[in-house]
Amino acid sequence: MQTPLHFTQSDSLLSIELSGELTLYSITPLEKQMRQRDVVGITRIEINLMSVTFIDTATAIFLVKMEEMFSKRGVECSLICENKTLLSTLELVKMQRIITNLETQSQQKKSSFLEKKLKDIYAYFYSFIPFITFLGKLFVAKMSYLKSFKNIRFKEIAYEINESAVKALGIVALTSFLIGLVVAYQSAFQLKTYGANIFIVDMLGISILRELAPLITAIVIAGRSGSAFTAQIGAMKITQELDAMKTMGFDPFAFLVLPRIIALMIAMPILIFVADIMGMLGGIIVANADLGISSNLFLDRFREVIAAKHFFIGIIKGPFFAFLIASIGIYRGLSVQNDTQSIGFNTTKSVVESIFVVIVCDALFSIALTNLGI
Amino acid sequence: MSVIEVRDVQTVFGTKVIHDGLNLSINEGEIYGLLGPSGCGKTTLLREMVMLQDFSHGSIDILGHNVSNIKERDAQKLRREWGVLFQFGALFSSLSIRDNIALPLVEYTDLNASMIEEIVQFKINLVGLKSSDADLFPSQISGGMKKKAGLARALCMDPKLLFLDEPTSGLDPISAREFDELILKLRSLLGLTIVMVSHDLQSIYDTLDRVAIIDEKKIAYEGTIVDVKSSKSQFVQTFFK
Ligand SMILES: Nc1ncnc2c1ncn2[C@@H]1O[C@H](COP(=O)(O)OP(=O)(O)O)[C@@H](O)[C@H]1O
Ligand SMILES: [Mg+2]
Numbered sequence: 001m002q003t004p005l006h007f008t009q010s011d012s013l014l015s016i017e018l019s020g021e022l023t024l025y026s027i028t029p030l031e032k033q034m035r036q037r038d039v040v041g042i043t044r045i046e047i048n049l050m051s052v053t054f055i056d057t058a059t060a061i062f063l064v065k066m067e068e069m070f071s072k073r074g075v076e077c078s079l080i081c082e083n084k085t086l087l088s089t090l091e092l093v094k095m096q097r098i099i100t101n102l103e104t105q106s107q108q109k110k111s112s113f114l115e116k117k118l119k120d121i122y123a124y125f126y127s128f129i130p131f132i133t134f135l136g137k138l139f140v141a142k143m144s145y146l147k148s149f150k151n152i153r154f155k156e157i158a159y160e161i162n163e164s165a166v167k168a169l170g171i172v173a174l175t176s177f178l179i180g181l182v183v184a185y186q187s188a189f190q191l192k193t194y195g196a197n198i199f200i201v202d203m204l205g206i207s208i209l210r211e212l213a214p215l216i217t218a219i220v221i222a223g224r225s226g227s228a229f230t231a232q233i234g235a236m237k238i239t240q241e242l243d244a245m246k247t248m249g250f251d252p253f254a255f256l257v258l259p260r261i262i263a264l265m266i267a268m269p270i271l272i273f274v275a276d277i278m279g280m281l282g283g284i285i286v287a288n289a290d291l292g293i294s295s296n297l298f299l300d301r302f303r304e305v306i307a308a309k310h311f312f313i314g315i316i317k318g319p320f321f322a323f324l325i326a327s328i329g330i331y332r333g334l335s336v337q338n339d340t341q342s343i344g345f346n347t348t349k350s351v352v353e354s355i356f357v358v359i360v361c362d363a364l365f366s367i368a369l370t371n372l373g374i
Numbered sequence: 375m376s377v378i379e380v381r382d383v384q385t386v387f388g389t390k391v392i393h394d395g396l397n398l399s400i401n402e403g404e405i406y407g408l409l410g411p412s413g414c415g416k417t418t419l420l421r422e423m424v425m426l427q428d429f430s431h432g433s434i435d436i437l438g439h440n441v442s443n444i445k446e447r448d449a450q451k452l453r454r455e456w457g458v459l460f461q462f463g464a465l466f467s468s469l470s471i472r473d474n475i476a477l478p479l480v481e482y483t484d485l486n487a488s489m490i491e492e493i494v495q496f497k498i499n500l501v502g503l504k505s506s507d508a509d510l511f512p513s514q515i516s517g518g519m520k521k522k523a524g525l526a527r528a529l530c531m532d533p534k535l536l537f538l539d540e541p542t543s544g545l546d547p548i549s550a551r552e553f554d555e556l557i558l559k560l561r562s563l564l565g566l567t568i569v570m571v572s573h574d575l576q577s578i579y580d581t582l583d584r585v586a587i588i589d590e591k592k593i594a595y596e597g598t599i600v601d602v603k604s605s606k607s608q609f610v611q612t613f614f615k
Binding site: 249 | 421424425449450453454456460462464465466467477478482527
């Protein structure tokens with residue numbers, strides 16, 4: 001659409017005559033035509049709006065901006081208009097622009113890229129301090145909570161065990177079964193070339209009981225229950241349920257936080273035990289099918305070479321991992337701000353951080369136990 | 375006798391100052407309104423009174439306790455003496471309306487189940503909900519009903535003090551007027567002291583004994599509605615048209 005635009009030039013005066021209705025859609029064509037026009041040697045511009053019937057606020061802003069731009073370049077620029085409505089629209093826009101200009105001027109200047117990055121890094125590491133605060137509160141809550149037996153909220157704990165562990169049994173069992181299968185299958189291929197078939201029992205026994213089952217369980221639970229903790233508590237924070245609890249004198253730590261942490265710490269060893277069984281089952285099936293080791297032979301060898309300590313080490317990791325997953329999940333839930341975006345952000349963070357921390361914790365276990373000679 | 379004393383309170387979020395040297399006092403048995411334009415910090419002030427929000431300077435006394443350095447035991451006692459109605463109800467989404475209202479009774483008293491049920495039914499009817507609504511969950515009821523249920527929960531322990539954040543916004547006009555009547559009735563029956571944030575002019579004229587109007591981080595006016603007309607402040611005049 002070509003907007004009616006008429007240029008007349010006499011010496012150093014350029015008159016621009018606009019006509020018709022000027023709306024949002026006419027701005028771009030206008031701008032294009034103006035830009036094509038060469039303004040060298042012009043000291044005065046008149047924008048004639050006499051035959052314009054209507055302008056909307058967008059065009060008004062455009063015209064005012066143009067006026068300003070020309071004035072800045074030292075070109076005298078004036079709008080000619082007699083229509084009252086048009087004038088008041090232009091006046092309104094000018095007033096608003098003065099206000100916004102004042103406001104933006106009072107704001108500080110933009111920070112540089114480096115400054116921003118460093119601030120982000122600082123903020124990231126600074127966010128560790130509230131987590132320490134959270135752990136401190138948790139400790140205090142735990143102390144006063146465990147002071148009396150009747151304080152313990154068995155109903156909530158049982159509910160959470162069901163929600164975050166019993167319902168996760170299926171997925172934990174399936175995942176660890178598949179991991180057992182895959183690890184056995186890959187090692188069977190290698191062991192066969194050395195004729196060391198029977199050693200698959202040693203290999204699987206130690207790696208699954210000691211390392212794989214606890215880790216896999218922790219990862220599945222972090223993804224499933226840790227994220228659920230964050231989302232549930234985050235949503236409660238947004239709907240002000242947490243505030244409501246506080247004003248009624250119910251400590252969220254006693255009602256929401258500790259039951260979840262305790263439930264997960266109780267349930268995790270059991271889940272790891274199930275993962276042990278399922279992982280070994282996968283190993284037995286592959287050993288049977290691929291290496292010709294009967295299940296009886298497998299189990300006899302298992303009893304002979306795998307010390308009970310491997311099993312117990314795996315189980316002992318459970319409560320530690322559970323504590324980390326639950327406390328990070330809940331801490332992230334509590335740090336949700338008053339918008340829905342922040343739930344997604346914190347849920348992602350909660351899963352990533354808890355898996356990372358679990359792996360770090362596992363590494364610490366490895367180093368400590370190896371140095372202790374266990 | 376004043377039940378709430380706010381002295382010289384200053385609130386800062388980041389670099390933004392919300393209150394600066396704010397003073398007010400609320401007497402026993404009165405219905406007190408916090409008024410002011412959106413974003414002037416009414417909700418924030420209410421949150422400071424009920425110990426949900428820290429402030430950087432000044433003091434707030436509630437029923438003789440200074441909330442900034444109160445012992446946990448006293449704080450816990452204080453919390454049982456007030457009821458709070460949040461702007462959007464803040465019902466516990468995992469509990470039915472009945473269980474929401476019954477929760478404080480279950481936790482804090484050793485009443486038996488049938489007594490609790492009686493009390494819950496009474497409060498449900500008092501706020502204008504139907505008995506059959508008791509089994510619904512917060513997600514199954516409308517915004518206005520959530521407010522009524524929230525009020526029923528706030529009233530459940532028969533508190534001395536009631537904090538209401540915009541109780542009539544989002545209610546239909548009939549419910550809003552019923553709400554006003556209920557507030558007045560409660561005050562005369564139970565001798566409640568009520569602090570409320572409101573934008574509803576009708577409700578302001580009908581229920582409030584005294585008001586505080588917040589402007590420019592301070593109290594622009596404190597006093598009765600009747601005297602508001604004679605206030606010299608330009609802002610207060612425009613606020614009441
Ligand atoms: N948690 C917060 N962080 C930062 N600013 C906040 C926070 N809560 C409230 N504010 C700001 O405080 C001001 C007062 O808010 P509020 O008390 O909710 O106003 P209202 O009077 O409408 O209830 C607003 O400008 C808001 O942006
Ligand atoms: Mg508010």
